[in-house]
Amino acid sequence: MDYRYLGNSGLQVSEITYGNWLTHGSQVENDTATQCVRAALDLGITSFDTADVYANGAAETVLGEALKGERRESLEIFTKVYFPVGPKGRNDTGLSRKHILEGIDGSLRRLQTDHVDLYQAHRYDRFTPLEETMQAFADVVRAGKAFYIGVSEWTADQIRNARALAADLGVPLVSSQPQYSMLWRVIEDEVVPTCEELGLGQIVWSPMAQGVLSGKYKPGEDAPAGSRATDSKGGADMIARWMTDDVLTRVQDLVPIAGDLGLSMPALAIAWVLQNPNVTAALVGASRPEQLAESVTASGVTIPDDAMARIDEALGDVVTRDPSLTARSTPTKR
Template sequence: MYHRRLGRSGLSVSELAYGNWITHGSQIEEEQAHACIRAALDAGITTFDTADVYANTAAESVLGRGLAGQRRESLEILTKVFFPTGPGGPNDKGLGRKHVLESCHASLKRLGTDHIDVYQAHRFDPTVPLEETFLAFADLVRQGKVLYIGVSEWTAEEITRGAAIARELNVPFVSNQPQYNMLWRVIEPQVVPASEREGISQIVYSPIAQGALTGKYQPGRPAPAGSRATDERGATFIQRWLRDEVLERVAKLEPLAAQAGLSLAQLAVAWVLQNSNVAAAIIGASRPDQVRENVKAAGVQLDADLLTAIDEVLLGVVEDDPRLTARAG
């Protein structure tokens, strides 16, 4: 497993991170979740991403128990704050000081740790002054409860504004977590250039487009039983890619993957890692063998001709409008 630095910071993360959005605390039993975590550790993954809102806090608890007994200094644990949790009171959401501080303390307890390596604002909150949010983050950093600050699905303008305040407060703002894959490239025109200017890296999620880039979904055919597209929650996020015109193009990528000696899913994960501003790609799994297969994408270099061929196949079905950032799943 290779590691990359987050922006201009001193923190390194594994090229592939393990994430438990949707799966832990909801889709799979805890014993199976722990088996996936062990597979990730065995493969050399050191970076684990979650959020307080995943399974309404249950995912953090599952991850915390799954990592219990591991050497804390050998791990990078990331979580997030913004979306409503708990009973849904007026301060149980957003990026106000009260919610940020209380959510951090609750996440620490669920994760069974005394610090979070990267604490991320899960979305931008236009209802709260940005200075208030970053001051709360700064206090957590000063207290040693958080080491670095990140965000998720922020626009280029929001990242630039946040970075300016972070510099004033001497807070290490190091990452953005957007959706990014062969089909969804909305960060490329504006977010990536802004992040590069500010010394911030991307930790991307959904590199296989919630499974649409695995080849398991065929045009004109129903989704396979037990797949994400048949799960009530998972189907919400994958539906945009299940159009025949998209699946027909994806099928044409399979020979390209075979020429590279990769599965289609491995090609998809390797593709996002070719972007120099991407520090890590988050993979999820419901079975340990999925982890073991996806980690084979680490360290893979795709040549320019292959990248060009991929672009030609997908021409016309790629989303790259930066205005879609706020609507990412």
């Protein structure tokens, strides 16, 4: 496992980071989830990403239990705040001072720790003054409940404004957590250059495009039983945009490229996002421990320029690049 500095901070994280968005507390039994966390630790993964909204707090609870007994100083634990939690009352969502200060306490209780290494704004809140949000994050940091601050799915302008306030408040805003993969490159034109300028690193989610880049979905064939594309609890909705014959055919054209590099298709997808110098870590999940062993083979891999060009040629016009799509992640109502 290789480790990288997060943005321009002194915090090192594992470049393969374990995320438990669609698994812990919902799709995977708790004992299996614990086995996945133990496998991650055995493979050298020290960074773990979750959020209070995942399974309405259950994902944080499962992760906290799975990490109990580990040396806290040897781990990097990330969580996020924004979306509705608990009974989902009027103030159980957003980035108000009330929700952030109550949210961090709830997360720490579920994670069984007195601090998180990175506390992230899960989305931008257009209904709360940014000054209020950043002051609340500053107070969380000064209370020792979080060491660093990050954002997720914020536009370049939103990041720039937050970074200016963070500098005034002395808050270490060091990261952005966007979706990024061979098929979804909307951050490349605006978010990445802005973050490079301001010293933020990317912790990217869905590097395998919800599993499509694993190659297991074939054009003209039914999705494999038990796969995300058959998950009625939300997985099928997330992957639907990629489940067209055109996309799936192009993805199959990546198989010989992966073979020439001695990589599996999942490893190729993860290694590809890690080629971007602004990407600090790729988030990977697992429903079985053995999946992680395949994912971590991407660590330390350098894809040659000619192979990167072959990937671009193979995928062609099925790649989504429109930078304006990031703004669509900002909720329009509470």
